[in-house]
Amino acid sequence: MSFKHIVSRDNPVFKQLKKLADKxxxxxxxxxxxxxxxxxxxxxxxxxxxxxxxxxPEGQSSVEATGLIQALEHVSTIMLPTLMFAxxxxxANATGILALVTIPQLNIPEQPTFALMLEDIQDPGNLGSIIxxxxxxxxxxxxxxxxxxxxxxxxxxxxxxxxxxxLPIVERADLVAELQNFSGNSYATTMQGESLYLQxxxxxxxxxxxxxxxxxxxxxxxxxxxxxxxxxxxxxLRSVESLNVGAATAICLFERYRQISEK
Numbered sequence: 041m042s043f044k045h046i047v048s049r050d051n052p053v054f055k056q057l058k059k060l061a062d063k064x065x066x067x068x069x070x071x072x073x074x075x076x077x078x079x080x081x082x083x084x085x086x087x088x089x090x091x092x093x094x095x096x097p098e099g100q101s102s103v104e105a106t107g108l109i110q111a112l113e114h115v116s117t118i119m120l121p122t123l124m125f126a127x128x129x130x131x132a133n134a135t136g137i138l139a140l141v142t143i144p145q146l147n148i149p150e151q152p153t154f155a156l157m158l159e160d161i162q163d164p165g166n167l168g169s170i171i172x173x174x175x176x177x178x179x180x181x182x183x184x185x186x187x188x189x190x191x192x193x194x195x196x197x198x199x200x201x202x203x204x205x206x207l208p209i210v211e212r213a214d215l216v217a218e219l220q221n222f223s224g225n226s227y228a229t230t231m232q233g234e235s236l237y238l239q240x241x242x243x244x245x246x247x248x249x250x251x252x253x254x255x256x257x258x259x260x261x262x263x264x265x266x267x268x269x270x271x272x273x274x275x276x277l278r279s280v281e282s283l284n285v286g287a288a289t290a291i292c293l294f295e296r297y298r299q300i301s302e303k
Contacts, residue, residue: 045118049124061127064193067192073140073193074197075141084141088141088142091140094137094138095117096109096136097119097125131198154179154180156179156247163189169286170285171196173290174289182207185212186214215248219260220263225266226247226263227247227265228261230256233266236295241300247289270288
């Protein structure tokens, strides 16, 4: 194992890691990203093997992080001052270990029977949580529009907790074209339309979910087979007009999973 202690922000290794932590363009160009935490690193290793590099802060590491470092004896390790390490970590309470990894390329099914299409989701935490939910509901592929946040950002990866390693994701997709090519029924979630619970979701199904605030664009709604909504009880709060994007996605996906399971 090679070991390096870096203390300057001008060090080229640190500068490159900072770019990968902050910029989607850099991650796409290099085909690499950063993972935060023992659980996420171990999930990656179980599917794809060892990381390229391990990054740790100065000071005492947790028992779990120390054990992982010892297991990765052939992987290069760098140590950073705590403040520099915090600049790379996706959350304030960092776990004490990061890993530089190659972004995996999963096979995309040619004719998926259960797809999720996301338009312009902006919050990486929301996206990571949605990907995790989709994996649990057995979605076969996720399509992200051109303006969606990056699925491989450290924050999205932390939210996904390993879901990106098992669920194929198509980024920068033309959702209208994907909807036109989808072989089953596609459902655009809107404030109007038929109830989700009146749909037969046992056939090939794609759900289309829009931006946290603006929802779906008109062109995407028109390209879908049908508009649907999630029925809600009347609320005494005028601000409660729609569900959080993560909650809405979970309801749609697991309604389909329920129908398939009971078929």
